[in-house]
Amino acid sequence: MSDQKRPVVIIVGAGFGGLSAARALASAEVDIVLVDQRNHHIFQPLLYQVATASLSPADIAGPVRSILSSQPNVTVVLGTVTGIDSATRSVSIDNGVRSGAIAYDYLILATGARHAYFGNDHWEPYAPGLKTIEDATSIRRRLLWAFERAEMATDIAERDANLTIVIVGGGPTGVELAGSIIELARAALAKDFRRIDPRKARVLLVEAGPRILPSFTPELSEAAKQSLEKLGVSVRVDARVMNCDAEGVVIGEERVPAATILWAAGVQASPAAGWLGAAADRAGRVLVGPDFSVPGHEGVFAIGDTASLTDAAGQLVPGVAPAAKQAGRYVGDLITRRLSGFPQQAPFRYRNYGNLATIGRYAAVADFGWIRLRGALAWWLWGIAHIFFLIDFRNRVAVTLGWLWSFLTFKRGARLITGMLRTPGK
Template identity: 60%
Template sequence: MDSSRNPGSDLPHVVVIGGGFAGLWATRALAKAPVRVTLLDRGNHHLFQPLLYQVATAGLSAPDIAAPLRHILQWQRNVTVLMETVAGIDTTAREVRLERGDALRYDHLLLASGATHAYFGHDDWAAHAPGLKTLDDALHIRRRILSAFERAEAERDPAAKQALLTFAIVGGGPTGVELAGTLAEIARHTLKREFRNIEPRDARVLLLEAGPRVLSTFPDSLSGKARRQLEKLGVEVRTGTPVNAIDADGVLLGDERIAARTVLWAAGVAASPLARALGVPLDRAGRVQVEADLSVPGKPDVFVAGDLASVQQDGKPVPGVAPAAKQMGRHVANAIRARIAGKPAAAFRYRDYGNLATIGRMAAVVHLGKLKLSGALAWWFWLTAHIFFLIGFRNRLVVMLNWTWAYWSYQRAARIILGRDSGFGIRDSEER
């Protein structure tokens, strides 16, 4: 069954897979193009991933950083949004096969299904060290973090109590740094005076990075400042030693055993497995090595954007960050317009607007070309930028109010535990 054709419609059909930054920005850029667009996503919402760690650490609620795709696109009449899972892609027949059995025929296809966690061949670690890519991930991590303090309060064995109050974050990139810094603040400020049998400030937060420094994509000077700011917050930063094993009781760092009941993964990502459905060569991370215009080699009607695209520029890979994904999405929309008009598509050119990472209250690092900021000024810059780029006035207002309250009170707005966590040997249930 082909569910892509509307009666009487002869407009070219564009299918976009993925409602993230690349997919959504491409869809919106096609608003006035002479095409019909079908946007497919397994969820019903667009997620502002740069603030996902705030949900995981109880600073924000899920709706604060997400918005329904239908609501975002309600005034764009040439778009149909379908909450579907893609089962396969037939580039010869120009069809996208859906899990429920239907198929969508396309004239142009954009694959922007993003990335998932990569455990470097140790997939068994996933059960003990959840990663952070989706709202489900964030809610699960939040439950584990808050439950660790609750169980430590009731634990009588000192060793078991210490293991519950030890948090290990694997990976010293922006996500790992943000998680570690926020966890330290929760322990030392947010939970102060709330427990009777434990001192939350005694919690041990470790950031484990196999490379020589944290925030390796930043200049050495900012990386060093970030480390010092983390250590000032009480985070133990370990660099230069890889994690050799992870299980339910902790991690093996080199030859050192660290008992930690909460281990979080921020060390690596891999491209969505859907890339394999295109039948083209992939790089080591599973990304598609695209042409200059972001089309797939030998398949000019198929484009790949966002974390799924392997793009080289000036001898360096284009980073898998939100600004790059947005730019790719807009470029694909322009390329499709060019194809329809019978014109050649331009080559994609990424404009680097810099790197930002927050560490904690009044602590961040910013790298914008020759401009390097750290400390309070960088933190204000980071905060303003993230509020500005959120989708929707409500989200901006709510996040601004929550952060203002957190700044003055040290409290975090979303500390309700729902469900049970299998990470502590209890049945895990879905959070509503």
């Protein structure tokens, strides 16, 4: 950091919003302290491909220090935020070795979200969600180990339970998981076992609402449902999960024996609102002003999944990567303008460049507002867009080569069972 006293901007979180804010402040006369619990940034839209053995973790992640190495006004601090003191304008941080507080002039909270179980947190050991690399590798372990247990099973019921995968939640993550898992079972693993036929695996997608992909048009939602069913996924809508345990799930009044349950049904914001004592919505997101400022907390902003904002156009800003990146750039530019004495920016307005979701090989849906696509063209657009938005050139090359190899051979190159399995989650 500079020896000359300059305003200090603390950014908590190295996700899409946090990194965008840091980069927007690259030319500002400030010292930036970027705090995160992990030393890497992950491209969350492709986490499901790590979970289903299509990609390795390093393909979609990059070290934060390396990403920002060419930006001299950034210092990266690895640690966990334990609290915020608005009176002294400081952030308390603990990294397991030492703890302390860092004073700030501006604070940007981009702490993301975790999966929500709607008051049933005791389900988490049995139905893990997908937000981090650790989540993805844990799910990959559960999936692959389920096939191994099925191969060793001597009881038909036990074998069938191990070959049953239930995904709770019909949003983009749930749909993409379902399509990728059924292709894993019916193509990549098809010839790997001797006592079982992985192609007989049952993948069940459960959605409490009337249709999957509710953020898409009804026509595209129905097209996605038909594509999943054509692949072999059983899709249930208007179906509520009543319980999850080590033996399976209860859907309505029906018990479904399943060794693998995956949760993609909802998110809960980080405890940032609690740190500040700020107002929050039902998902725990901080209620912010039109410029992402936190009311009653001078110089404090919340962005991405941490914030709840209805923008200048009257639309609720969604918790997706493009929105977080736009918010990060907006707040970074806002701070730069303030320090330079320029007029205040106009209130934030989210620009929706389109929604994309993939179902399987040559199957995807795309909604750009002015045009809606399905099938092979949407699938190619989905792939190109995701490669383009990866964090650096190495990741783009690795993902492109990995996808090309999988496309040509129908194989998955990351089918590794790593770590220990522990009950009750298995």
